[in-house]
Amino acid sequence: MKLLTVLMLAALPLFCYAGTGCKLVKEVIDWTIDGTLSPEAYVEHLAPYVADDNGATAEALMTMKECFNNQTAETQANIAVMMETIYTSPQCKLFK
């Protein structure tokens, strides 16, 4: 959970960028949070951006997606709220 938090913080400028109407980043966030999207389908959606490293990146992404899918619907909904809150926050104005 700590690692997840650190990753989220590191990715803050990216999430902020979503507020500017960058459709791709918004889509990736939506795909990540969508608990009905399978890890396999998730990696397929992201295929153009997955490194060609014998599947290591794809594998890591699938594990991460499985972890998201394993959360309760309530937690997934809360993550969506958190993302929305982050990229509409005053701190994110810097990136707009």
Ligand SMILES: *[C@@H]1O[C@H](CO)[C@@H](O)[C@H](O)[C@H]1NC(C)=O
């Ligand atoms: C997700 O849940 C399944 C079933 O409980 C478990 O086997 C799997 O290890 C979990 N995956 C992750 C990444 O937490």
